[in-house]
Amino acid sequence: MSRGARLLAVAGATAVAVALVAIYVADFLAANPTPLRAAPAPRGAQLTLQTVASYGHDPHPDWVSYLARDGSGKWHHTTIFKVPAHALVRVTVYQYDTATGLRNPFWSQVRGTVGNTMTVDGRTLHALPPDDASHTFAIPELGVSVPLKGVGDNAPNQCSVAPCTAAQAHTTVTFTFRTGNPGRFRWQCFVPCAASFVFGNGGPMQSIGWMDGYVQVV
Amino acid sequence: MTSNLAPAAAPSGEPHIRRLIVIWVVLSAIGVALVVFALGPHMPPWTFSDEARDQRNINIMLAALATPVLLAVWMALVYSIVAFRQRGVAIVDGTPIHGGGRLEVAWIVVTTLIVVSLAVAGTAALFGTTKGAGGGQGPDPLAVPHGSLPPLQVQVIGQQWAWTFRYPAFGGVETTQIAIPAGRVIALHVTSLDVNHSFWAIRLGVKADAIPGSDNVAFVRPRRPGSFRIRCAELCGLWHGHMFTTGLVLTPAAFSSWIRRQVVANAAATRTLPPYSTHYFPEPLRRAG
Structure with a gap:
């Protein structure tokens, strides 16, 4: 040659x-999934989410996931949320999954929210029994961590295909956190809701769009 | 086809060798002085802890020893390109060299001395000062500090993807930030709840693997108040790159105040924690449902 x-x-x-x-x-x-802008609300924004035990659609019908609702009430399969800077972000999570329990009970305490509290079905709480947690919504860099109470194992009318409806078994968790300067902050779940080999997080816990995502403060 | 690879006539090498040695000695003296006095003070991991200072000193020594070797190689290369460059179109092979017993003995002796002295220096750093040189020594450390105060135990817990810290001497409180008092030996008990992580606080001179089911002990004595960056040094999944935080070295009084505040702020979580243990079994292993 x-x-x-x-x-x-x-x-x-x-x-x-x-x-x-x-x-x-x-x-x-x-x-990455398309970002969803939180709905405007007095002094900030409203972010409405749901967690489902199984998404029920391709490409991973059996994966656990978060979904987010837009201002018109439509659910989107995304975990990237846009929220305003220097504002109060009120979060409502409709939690349809059963409890797995926390690997580190430390995350059972509510942190980084206004008053370090959340409401679970209308009741104000500072913490949750660690075994009752189904997921957490945690933004480590903002110091926000909220455990989400799971529905009972034997609860009737459990949801298996997203988006789930208000008629199906769920808990309602609300909390508010304050944003600071603009930036992109990752969020994740600390419950081993998708364990992998050997003890690590698997599939949806390692995938943006399922149990991980970004909060874009804009 | 005619051969252009005929050996050249052997030139006398003595002037070249003398010239090379002189240049090498001068350059090495300058280079070593620059490394030790100009570059050395800025070398990581600096002097924030006894362990970091020892590692910095070892790094200076390694760089000082490597400088003459590096200069010898570069100098021989550059000198050869300049002095022995083949001029003209013909490619002529160099003179074959056989033997050279004195040279062989010299390089064996010199390299042996360098390696042995580095081993001695490294061992002295490992067992000197605070003991342990900041590296994880496993559950039964060989190099254990002896001082008037027992080491302050701080547990470092890695989890995908965050570090938390537990203080058994303060009711087992767990925190999202680590703070340690200046001037006191700290025993870091590093473990993990899921996969392998690595606790790396470069300014402290500490690096210890966090392994599930294992207690990896590293010792450190911070010298003055300040802050230090912590990173995970073991690829551990999606948010590995985000597994960082900032730790604090406080005065003893400020540390007492800080830990009291943590005990109060984390009381709800502390009540739910399992009793302090050097490691924890990572349960649950499977999701519900």
């Missing part, structure tokens, strides 16, 4: 490798 042909082959192979890496990175970056 001539020197020119060898150079051409090396350049071609390099270009293909770079293109493949670029496509992979672009695909990874574009794979």
Whole structure:
């Protein structure tokens, strides 16, 4: 093979490798779900979420997931939320999953919300029995962590396909947190609601759009 | 086809060797002085703790020892390119070299001395000062500090994806931030609740793997109040890159005040925690339903 042909082959192979890496990175970056803007509310915004034990649709019908509701009442399968800076964000979570329990009971205490409290079905609480937690909504960099009470194992009319309805078994959790400067903050669940090999978080707990996401303070 | 690879006539190498040695000695003296006195004080992990200072000193020594070696290689390369460059179109092979017993003995002796002295220095750092050099020593540390005050026990718990810290001497309170008093030996008990993590506080000179079901002990004695960054140094999943936090070194009085506040603020969670243990079994293993 001539020197020119060898150079051409090396350049071609390099270009293909770079293109493949670029496509992979672009695909990874574009794979995130569409952000949902929290509905305007007095002094801030209202974010309405639900958790479901199984999404019920492709590509992972059996994965546990969060969903978010827009201002018109439509549910979206997203975990990227836009909220205003320097504002109060009131969060309502309709919790349809059963309790798994916390691996670290430390997260059973409500932190980082206004008054360090939440309401569960209208009752104000500072903490939850660790075994009653089905999920948590935690934004570590903002110091926010709220355990979400699971529905009873034997509760009638449990939901298995998202979006779940008000008629199905659920608990309602509300809390409010205050945002600061603009930024992008990741949030996650600390309950091992999708365990993997050996003890680590699996599938939906490792995937943005399911049990992890971002709070975009704008 | 005619061969252009015929050996060249052997030139006398003595002037070149003398010149090389002189240049090397001068450059090494300058280079080592720069490394020790100019670069050294700025080398990580600096001097925030006894362990960090020891590691910094070892790094300075390693760099000072490596400098003459590096300069010798670079100098030989540059000198060869300049002095022995083949001029003209013909490619002529160099003179074959055989033997060189004195040279072989010299490099074996020199490299042995360097390696042995580094081993001695490293061992001295491991068992000197506070003991342990900041590295995790497993559940039964060989290098244990002896002082008037027993080490303050602080448990470091890794979990996908956050660090929490537990203080058995203060009712087992758990916190999201670590604070430690300056001037006191701290025993960090590093463990994990799920997968392997690694507790890395570079300014403290501490790096210890967090392994589920294991108690990895590292010792550190911070020298003055300030803050230090903590990162996970073991790829642990989706939010590995976000598994960082900031720790505090406080004066003993400020630490007493801080820990009292933590006990009050985390009272609700503390009541739900299991009794303090050097490690915890990661339950539950499976989701409900």
